[in-house]
Amino acid sequence: AQTVTQSQPEMSVQEAETVTLSCTYDTSENNYYLFWYKQPPSRQMILVIRQEAYKQQNATENRFSVNFQKAAKSFSLKISDSQLGDTAMYFCALGNAGNNRKLIWGLGTSLAVNP
Amino acid sequence: DTEVTQTPKHLVMGMTNKKSLKCEQHMGHRAMYWYKQKAKKPPELMFVYSYEKLSINESVPSRFSPECPNSSLLNLHLHALQPEDSALYLCASSQAVYIYEQYFGPGTRLTVT
Secondary structure (H helix, E strand, C coil): CCEEECCCCEEEEECCCCEEECCEEECCCCCEEEEEEEECCCCCCEEEEEEECCCCCCCEECCEEEEEECCCCEEEEEECCCCHHHCEEEEEEEEECCHHHCCEECCCEEEEEEC | CCCEEEECCEEEECCCCEEEEEEEECCCCCEEEEEEECCCCCCEEEEEEECCEEEEECCCCCCEEEEEEECCEEEEEEECCCHHHCEEEEEEEECCCCCCCCEECCCEEEEEC
8 A cells, every 4th residue: 555654743943944844655656756735724735846756866946855765765845944934734745656646645744933 | 826726715505505616727737636625634535537537536425526517627516515524625637647746726615504
């Protein structure tokens, strides 16, 4: 069975500091994609960053970067220079041809950025 | 900043009402999705449409009836809902079902009284 595990239900960070959210996954597929989605309170779910499994280079989008460890099946999200607007639920998701091509979601991490 | 729109934003309905949720995307995507989301939980997939045909129904009760009139539009018809159906209903789209990057609309907050 394919799974995505986010072991930190809640986290907090001070504004301007760096925080890392963890995600581990399990799949038998060789070709897959990993995503981090952000859902601010009462606001829209948006895609933060994506990583193709065949790419060794870690994806980066402005202040957001990932640490993709394929052998360890780990996909953590680092947020640098945290801003108040980063307060949100963060979901890690796995996509591949298995499981009828449905996204597999982690349970989420609720991140609070404190002033 | 959204290219997936959903109407209405909020909906309150009684258990005997019939209502519809609407979703529209103008990105030329050929896969569209309905999800149900409870507070602080991940989205739960309900239906997937691929090239305007229903490709996945996650054993959703028949009181939820999806419809895809064309490649840009997705509807969810609601009838005889239960209070436990109260949730945020999200629509999403992707270029195709084998392109896993999905883009979400803002959702419809549904309350069943």
